[in-house]
Amino acid sequence: MDPGAGDITVTLYGGPYDGLEVKVERDDPEPWIAIITDGAPAGRAVYAPDDDGGDGVWHYRGQVPWEWL
Structure with missing residues (x-):
């Protein structure tokens, strides 16, 4: 079985990684x-x-600060 068969590529929109x-x-x-x-x-x-x-396309939903992790 191809290990990447279940993967899809999405583009991030908004936030610090817009366009990635x-x-x-x-x-x-x-x-x-x-x-x-x-x-x-x-x-x-x-x-x-x-x-x-x-x-x-996946959209930016917000930031999780370090102190919350």
Whole structure:
């Protein structure tokens, strides 16, 4: 089985990683990602698909500060 068969590529929109393309698991039960950010504010930038499941674009949903992790 191809280990990348369940992956899709999405483009991040908004936030510190606007325009970045990342691979995500198509069937992930938690359809969002949190990417470490070193700049201000430091923590993790959260991106998720729209309620319709995403169209290849995931939107910035906010920042999780380090003190919350």
